[in-house]
Amino acid sequence: MSQHPTLAFIGAGNMARAIIGGLISNGFPADKIRASSPTVSKLADLASQGLFVSANNNEAMLSADIVVLAVKPQMFKAVLQPLAITAAKNKPLFISVAAGITSDSINQWLGGNQAIVRCMPNTPALVKMGANGLYANSHVSQAQRDQAERVLSATGLTLWVEQEEQLHAVTAVSGSGPAYYFLFMEAMITAAQKQGLTKEVATQLTLQTARGAAEMALLSDIDPAELRRRVCSPNGTTEQAVFSFQANHLDTLVDNAMQACASRSIEMAKELGDD
Structure with missing residues (x-):
């Protein structure tokens, strides 16, 4: 990537780590990546790679240009609602890698008028052989679409769908x-x-x-x-x-x-x- 936006990962599980690992191996500077998680062991490992880490989600996403939402779908509402004030102030691009959670729900939990890209990834992302289906809501600019594609291509193939409902089919083909x-x-x-x-x-x-x-x-x-x-x-x-x-x-x-x-x-x- 010719320019390096600041990335924040909310959640530090396998998919977040796959994306982070792909980015770093492609030359993305580790000090431009932040991560938050309640699991201290996951944060310690990422900190050893040069990332800024925090157990506080709002702290991790301060000044972030792109926020990757990588928590379990069942946790989304509880995790996102406390981020609404920071989201309204910073207006980052949000990238969700959770199955099933619509962009409308994410947008509402974050307070509205947020740029959101939904990504349906799959587990071969862990070996940089992933297949990602992407959808952008109406608040996402072309520049942000390009940024999302560059970030997610660190794990493999990226393809866009124009209708959010098509992500259900992407889930059936490549996600699962x-x-x-x-x-x-x-x-x-x-x-x-x-x-x-x-x-x-x-x-x-x-x-x-x-x-x-x-x-x-x-x-x-x-x-x-x-x-x-x-x-x-x-x-x-x-x-x-x-x-x-x-x-x-x-x-x-x-x-x-x-x-x-x-x-x-x-x-x-x-x-x-x-x-």
């Missing part, structure tokens, strides 16, 4: 998506062991195959459906496995699972929103 792949890996490892491979060999082959397939799909200008067809030789081994998946309605299973995920995201927005 890593768990789907982990589940599929588990099933492959178990099946391979039943066919005689050791757990170690089955695990290494499964993980490398998943990594290789993802890399091929990312680097290719051919869509995954065509890549799959090219692997399936007529009357070959792969074709038989794919036929089995299709006969057992894999596409329906995936569709149902992702709809269940999106529906729960919608429910959370209603349950945790302003009452």
Whole structure:
């Protein structure tokens, strides 16, 4: 980043630390980052990296240009309402990385007229391979959109959606998506062991195959459906496995699972929103 705004992280859990780690490794100065958390051990570790830390959220966000809200969704209202006076005075850009909490709720808890970007991240952000879906409310300027994108790209891919409701679909695809792949890996490892491979060999082959397939799909200008067809030789081994998946309605299973995920995201927005 050519210019370095002051960042404040409210919450110092895994996602906050993933973003902070990505920023610092990309050359962002640690002394321009602040963090607050009630967990002293998390603050001590961040302080050792050169960050300003505090157990007081208002103190952490004083003079901050960007405030990253990285607390659990259930805690948002209780954490944000005491920040309203400081928010009204400073008018920073707020970036929320919480699932389900709408920008309207965040805006109301912070006193109104706040620039808010919602981000739906995922856990591969911890290894800088994240996929982030972003939405900006009407108070966010183009310059602030650019700032948010630069901050969050420290953890991986960043893509914008124009309607906030689309974040429910982002949650179903990438936010929760890593768990789907982990589940599929588990099933492959178990099946391979039943066919005689050791757990170690089955695990290494499964993980490398998943990594290789993802890399091929990312680097290719051919869509995954065509890549799959090219692997399936007529009357070959792969074709038989794919036929089995299709006969057992894999596409329906995936569709149902992702709809269940999106529906729960919608429910959370209603349950945790302003009452």
